[in-house]
Amino acid sequence: MKASSVSENLYDKLVNEEDARICKAIDERACREVPGNFFTLILSYFCSKLGDALANPKIVLPWVMEVLQAPVYLLGFLVPIRESGSLLPQLFIASFVRRQPLRKWLWVGGSVLQALCMLAMAAVVWTLEGAAAGWAIIALLVVFALARGLCSVAAKDVLGKTIPKSRRGQVNGWSASAAGLVTVLLAVALIVSKNELSIWGCTLLLLGAGGMWLLAAVIYSRMVEFAGETSGGGNAITEAVARLGLLRNDKPFRRFVITRSLLLCSALTAPYYVVLAQQQVGQSGVLLGLFLLASGLASLLSAPFWGRFADVSSRRVMMLAAWLTAVLGFMVFALHTWAPHWLGYSAVLPVFYFFLTVAHQGVRVGRKTYVVDLAEGNRRTDYVALSNTIIGVVLLLLGVSGWIASELGISWAILLLSAAGAAGALLARTLPEA
Numbered sequence: 141m142k143a144s145s146v147s148e149n150l151y152d153k154l155v156n157e158e159d160a161r162i163c164k165a166i167d168e169r170a171c172r173e174v175p176g177n178f179f180t181l182i183l184s185y186f187c188s189k190l191g192d193a194l195a196n197p198k199i200v201l202p203w204v205m206e207v208l209q210a211p212v213y214l215l216g217f218l219v220p221i222r223e224s225g226s227l228l229p230q231l232f233i234a235s236f237v238r239r240q241p242l243r244k245w246l247w248v249g250g251s252v253l254q255a256l257c258m259l260a261m262a263a264v265v266w267t268l269e270g271a272a273a274g275w276a277i278i279a280l281l282v283v284f285a286l287a288r289g290l291c292s293v294a295a296k297d298v299l300g301k302t303i304p305k306s307r308r309g310q311v312n313g314w315s316a317s318a319a320g321l322v323t324v325l326l327a328v329a330l331i332v333s334k335n336e337l338s339i340w341g342c343t344l345l346l347l348g349a350g351g352m353w354l355l356a357a358v359i360y361s362r363m364v365e366f367a368g369e370t371s372g373g374g375n376a377i378t379e380a381v382a383r384l385g386l387l388r389n390d391k392p393f394r395r396f397v398i399t400r401s402l403l404l405c406s407a408l409t410a411p412y413y414v415v416l417a418q419q420q421v422g423q424s425g426v427l428l429g430l431f432l433l434a435s436g437l438a439s440l441l442s443a444p445f446w447g448r449f450a451d452v453s454s455r456r457v458m459m460l461a462a463w464l465t466a467v468l469g470f471m472v473f474a475l476h477t478w479a480p481h482w483l484g485y486s487a488v489l490p491v492f493y494f495f496l497t498v499a500h501q502g503v504r505v506g507r508k509t510y511v512v513d514l515a516e517g518n519r520r521t522d523y524v525a526l527s528n529t530i531i532g533v534v535l536l537l538l539g540v541s542g543w544i545a546s547e548l549g550i551s552w553a554i555l556l557l558s559a560a561g562a563a564g565a566l567l568a569r570t571l572p573e574a
Contacts, residue, residue: 177302177363182318184360188251188291189319191352193326194345195258197222198410199431201277204265204342206418210274212550215411216542217278223407224532225285243294243301244363250291251357257284258350265343302363324436330429337425386526392514392572397527399571400507401534402564403458405557406465406500408541412550412557413496416476417489419550430490438497446505454509455571461502462565468496469558476551513574 195201197218205215257280264276330337387394414431421427450457472492475482482488511523545553 180359180363181302184251184356184363186318187352187356187359188254190322191254191258191349191356193319193323193432193436194349194352195261196432196435197281198407199414199428199435200342200345201281202411202414203337203418203428204261204346205274205277206415207338207342207423208265208269208273208277210269210277211271211546212415213542213546214274214278215415215545216408216553217539218281218411219407220535220539221278221281222285224535225282225289227289227528227532243297244360246294247291247298248357248361250287250294251353251360253287254284254291255350255353255357257281257287258346258353262343262346262350265339265346298363320436320440323432327429327431327433327436330425330432333425333429335425336423337428338423341425341428384526386523387530393523393527395567395571396507396510396514397530399458399564399567400527400531402560402567403462403465403503403507404531404535404538405469405561405564406461406496406503408538409465409469409554409557410493410496410500412545412554413472413489413493416472416483416550416554420480420483420489421486424486427486427490430487431493434490434494435497438494439501442498442501443505446502449502450505450509453573454506454513455568455573457502457506458510458568458571459565461499461506462561462568464495464499464502466558466562466565468492468499469554469561473551473555473558510571510574 201218202215205218260280261277264273264280268276335341387397417427417431446457446461449460472483472489475488511527514523541553541557544556
């Protein structure tokens with residue numbers, strides 16, 4: 141049986157294809173290639189998401205930095221660079237991407253560049269240590285984030301050209317589920333191994349991440365894409381700047397942006413939990429496995445709950461998630477200050493991390509749902525573009541939390557970020573229901 145026939149049969153069973161009008165939003169030639177492209181996207185996305193898990197900026201990269209004894213103040217830049225670095229460039233490159241009749245090669249190039257950054261990080265682990273290693277990883281993470289931004293823009297366009305509307309969510313869903321399952325299995329393997337995860341283990345993780353992105357690039361290159369529209373490539377940053385007046389004139393939106401900025405604490409505190417655990421417990425592979433397991437299970441179990449809750453009140457979701465983040469941080473600070481021996485047990489901080497990830501999922505679901513519900517049509521587009529731009533800048537500014545951790549201690553950085561979360565919860569209470 142030909143590979144195309146196998147793909148078509150599997151596709152029919154997987155998505156239960158019945159609607160003959162399902163391809164009305166894409167080109168007729170592209171419609172004939174949907175089954176093959178569907179599985180090509182799932183496989184490539186699976187590899188890239190698994191690469192993300194192997195080089196998680198909240199768990200793995202802080203672990204690597206601590207193993208290499210990099211300066212603590214650099215930890216504060218890991219999440220901001222990873223997130224804002226992939227967000228802000230999109231504002232500049234969107235018009236360039238949309239001028240390309242075939243966009244899959246931009247994704248392939250971006251994926252290869254991400255792979256090279258991971259392989260270079262693996263080399264850093266073997267050859268450098270201290271501040272030199274830390275700054276090298278930060279520099280490579282900047283390039284990695286820029287490449288990720290290129291992939292993000294290109295991926296959306298390619299997905300829109302090759303997969304019908306009602307099937308696009310399943311591409312992300314199936315690939316994320318498969319990658320999540322493999323991540324949980326990896327976490328279990330680390331826990332069972334009971335080995336110290338130092339230079340050799342960190343190198344293997346980063347090599348594995350690089351290999352996944354290279355494999356993703358190879359698979360994605362097999363996408364069947366036809367030349368498409370090349371107009372409409374306006375510069376998004378010009379559009380965003382032109383709409384800055386919304387912050388002055390639209391009070392609910394202004395409060396939402398400030399609230400969202402304060403709620404970044406759920407992401408920014410995560411690396412400090414990992415490094416604090418390393419300092420209290422050691423470099424055991426069991427500990428890293430517990431953090432990976434906590435992250436995977438929290439995302440898997442909490443997302444459906446937050447999704448249903450957000451449909452009732454996304455404002456209350458943001459409030460509850462922010463309070464949970466704040467309470468967890470206050471508890472970790474109290475334990476570290478008055479009962480540090482409790483943090484010496486391997487499972488304690490991973491349990492806190494589990495609930496922190498639950499809270500972070502709530503923050504993400506709540507703020508995404510709220511901004512979508514807050515407005516309609518072009519106003520919604522304006523809200524998303526402007527808020528994403530501002531948050532990208534705020535993330536970089538909040539990298540100062542690394543200096544706080546370096547000067548005052550990691551637990552103080554957790555405390556101050558958690559206080560910001562509490563302020564965000566109070567401000568979310570003043571938002572109108574959307």
